[in-house]
Amino acid sequence: MRILLLAAHPRSSQSIAQRALTEAARAVKGVTARDLYAVYPDFNINADAEQALLLEHDIIVLQHPFYWYSAPAIIKEWLDIVLESGWAYGDGGTKLHGKYLVNALTTGGRESFYHPEGRNRFTVEELLAPFNQSAHLCGMAYLKPFVVYAARKQTREDLTAEAEAYRDWLSGLAEGRIDPTENLAEGYVLPEGFKRRHAL
Numbered sequence: 192m193r194i195l196l197l198a199a200h201p202r203s204s205q206s207i208a209q210r211a212l213t214e215a216a217r218a219v220k221g222v223t224a225r226d227l228y229a230v231y232p233d234f235n236i237n238a239d240a241e242q243a244l245l246l247e248h249d250i251i252v253l254q255h256p257f258y259w260y261s262a263p264a265i266i267k268e269w270l271d272i273v274l275e276s277g278w279a280y281g282d283g284g285t286k287l288h289g290k291y292l293v294n295a296l297t298t299g300g301r302e303s304f305y306h307p308e309g310r311n312r313f314t315v316e317e318l319l320a321p322f323n324q325s326a327h328l329c330g331m332a333y334l335k336p337f338v339v340y341a342a343r344k345q346t347r348e349d350l351t352a353e354a355e356a357y358r359d360w361l362s363g364l365a366e367g368r369i370d371p372t373e374n375l376a377e378g379y380v381l382p383e384g385f386k387r388r389h390a391l
């Protein structure tokens with residue numbers, strides 16, 4: 192499967208964790224990696240160009256640090272501009288049907304914080320509900336997120352191991368060794384009529 196990886200970090204020169212993930216992803220065959228803040232420093236997102244890229248890929252990975260329990264602003268702008276009515280959803284909006292969406296994120300908070308009794312009260316998957324439902328509206332399968340918790344508290348060795356796990360996960364998806372429909376987000380029900388894509 193062809194993977195479109197949209198990476199978003201507003202201060203990439205200060206990034207440690209996202210940078211490690213992006214470097215790992217760039218080494219995977221079948222991954223088209225784009226840095227949204229570098230491509231669109233003025234937020235002037237080109238809907239036609241982004242839609243053309245979406246059509247060429249099967250799995251869309253939104254890779255970002257967790258910011259205010261969500262993604263950095265350019266990801267929201269990308270969703271607002273690119274996923275147009277009549278194209279991605281609504282009457283005749285079928286272009287993304289059968290594709291996959293997944294968030295790959297790094298958090299500042301520890302995994303234990305993301306729990307009903309923890310300080311963040313909700314799990315990461317619960318907080319990602321708008322992505323989950325947006326995927327559903329667009330006829331896509333929404334996958335279990337790839338999460339690196341407490342990313343800035345990791346030792347260099349642990350972060351390297353996380354980046355390797357990320358590379359293996361992406362290459363497993365790209366090469367068809369990992370079946371994305373076996374890795375849906377918790378409780379996710381595929382949209383009606385969802386057609387599985389087979390590994391290339």
Ligand SMILES: Cc1cc2nc3c(=O)[nH]c(=O)nc-3n(C[C@H](O)[C@H](O)[C@H](O)COP(=O)(O)O)c2cc1C
Nearest residue numbers: 206207208209256257258259260297298299300342
């Ligand atoms: C504006 C801002 C908002 C943040 N919001 C959250 C948050 O809601 N939850 C969390 O766990 N970490 C939060 N963090 C921490 C970042 O997610 C963390 O530092 C980042 O994932 C580390 O990756 P990096 O080294 O690539 O920057 C926030 C950081 C910033 C600067």
